[in-house]
Amino acid sequence: MANIKFMIRDMDAENEQTIYVSSRFGRNDKLMYATTLKVEPLFWDEKKQRVKNSKYCLNKDDINIALTNIESKINLFITDSASKGSPVTKDDLKNLLDIHFGKKIAAAHDFHSFFEEFIRLCDTRVSPHRGGQTIDYKTKREYARTYYYIQEYEKKRKLRLDFRNINQSFFNDFVAFLQELELSTNTIWHKTVSLKAVMKAANEQELTDNTKYRLFKNVSEESQAIALSENELDLLAHFDFSHSFRLERTRDLFLIGCWTGLRFSDFTRIREENIKNGMLTIQQQKTNEFVTIPLHPVFLRIWEKYNGILPSNISNQKFNDNLKDVCREAGLNEHVLKSITKGGKKQTTVYEKWQLVSSHTARRSFATNLYKSGFPSISIMQITGHKTESSFLKYIKVTKEEHAKMLMMHWQKNGNLLKVM
Known part of the structure; x- marks a missing residue:
């Protein structure tokens, strides 16, 4: 199976276009999978297969993070399949993407599938702090960004996490990894809070009995935002x-x-x-x-x-x-x-x-x-x-x-x- 590519079909269009996942399986077999992500061709970088860093494209960061999440998921899937001696087929990849975009439901028994489902269900899950309203967009985005950094951490450390790995040793190393990326203390704090929320939910659903996340100490610093007199x-x-x-x-x-x-x-x-x-x-x-x-x-x-x-x-x-x-x-x-x-x-x-x-x-x-x-x-x-x-x-x-x-x-x-x- 060839490497996956992200593309849009009509670079000359003036309106938003769907971003596709493209991959070849042999000479005459190709998957063109339509994601839920869209971008104006003006902002699309064909070479980098990402949205350009333009201040006029307000959701560029969210789209690029979503594309990186998809790419990481597919690459991990390919690696796992190869280790089992099972080459990934066109139907395998389509099924993986269907689950990722909520067209199919996967059994959320492992850390990764549960984290993904946790993010997806934000649209319907009621927040205890919002008077019966569902999780707000910013909170859902924070969960998605945390998952993105989890996947980046795995790539850097060459490992794959499961519920049992979420312990103090991992936590310390994950924070160190985020510091290596020059993230601020408060940005790291948001990521650790999100991770603890996911682990708490997994415990409540009895998918794991690992409660070591409760010992994680979230460190933040006082905001230095200004006020006008x-x-x-x-x-x-x-x-x-x-x-x-x-x-x-x-x-x-x-x-x-x-x-x-x-x-x-x-x-x-x-x-x-x-x-x-x-x-x-x-x-x-x-x-x-x-x-x-x-x-x-x-x-x-x-x-x-x-x-x-x-x-x-x-x-x-x-x-x-x-x-x-x-x-x-x-x-x-x-x-x-x-x-x-x-x-x-x-x-x-x-x-x-x-x-x-x-x-x-x-x-x-x-x-x-x-x-x-x-x-x-x-x-x-x-x-x-x-x-x-x-x-x-x-x-x-x-x-x-x-x-x-x-x-x-x-x-x-x-x-x-x-x-x-």
């Missing part, structure tokens, strides 16, 4: 973006997030029915819980500007790209030091503030500015949805100097300094 938000609000509808629309949506504390998935779907008696009530997409927020004057001004129909037909990735342009043009270029652990080593980089903004900066800015104003943490948490004060305090971005200033203002407000004088 009220003065910076005021600067953005008054900056003239009339020359660019793209930037003006992005600025306005961002300010909506900054004065409501909502996530991007929520502030981009605010409708007239969410507003009543000077209050905004909306069911949060991530948690399924309702929140009620008073309408800030900045919100009202933007709401009236768009006649109650906020611009919303924009992806999160495109919004983030535009937002960096907004903040750079408005002059948010203060130098910010950001430290992150990659490959097990602390790296510190100097950024200009506009480089670090994202849609989530809006939510952090809302919480941070309210906290700095002296508004009770417990009340802010009711809006942001934080369950514990410890997690909330990690979330807000207040420096030690700002904490000192807050204490000074508290003393001045209560007359403590005057009493001493």
